[in-house]
Amino acid sequence: MDVKIDILTLFPQMFDVFNYSIIGRALRNNILSINTIDIREFTKDKHRKVDDYPYGGGAGMIMTVQPIVDCIKEVKTRNSGKVIYLGPRGKTFNQSIARELSRESELIFLCGHYEGIDERVYKYIDMEISIGDFVVTGGEMACIPIVDSICRMIPNVLSSKESYMEESFYNGLLEYPQYTRPECFQGNDVPEILLSGHHENIRRWKRAKSLIITRNKRPDLFKKISLSEEDKKLIKLYDENR
Structure with a gap:
């Protein structure tokens, strides 16, 4: 069973952690694939900017709509899975959600950053997940434990079914x-x-x-x-x- 997971992020290097331990072994055995896609590669801004000030004022910067949407569209040409955004409006992640998502053969995770994403991106999002009522630096910090929790329930990732049951x-x-x-x-x-x-x-x-x-x-x-x-x-x- 080859499960495909694509992670859309501004910081692909943060996901090197998956090259180690149980998930790393599963990757080497082709049980699953985890690919990182740099959202910055899709910006049309000549300075490679992916953020801007929000209309109406407010603190901080917002991730702009164009590079995110173009990134999602490109990934969708080879991954038909749900687009899952790691954000504060989402349902709090738990083992039940992990079990549900572990049955999917393809998934796409979108990691926000700065003060969030342009509201118009939500049109392309199928599901939003939060890891709790606290603030982290970016979606990457939430994505890592969520993907790890999902992957360990994929058949043959662990040495035996009892290991997670x-x-x-x-x-x-x-x-x-x-x-x-x-x-x-x-x-x-x-x-x-x-x-x-x-x-x-x-x-x-x-x-x-x-x-x-x-x-x-x-x-x-x-x-x-x-x-x-x-x-x-x-x-x-x-x-x-x-």
């Missing part, structure tokens, strides 16, 4: 505690149940701890969970603060 947020819960060697470190032991080899008991412990940690750390998430009768019993069994 048991991670925090995938099923609406925070992840259970995990341990590795040594078995005892400065008087702190690995829970005995994890050394037992009893797979069903281990599964029940992991489920219980995931539920309890989510309840304690993220009650907002816990409220959305529909607890089974087994879940309720497991919480009572393993809740150390009861």
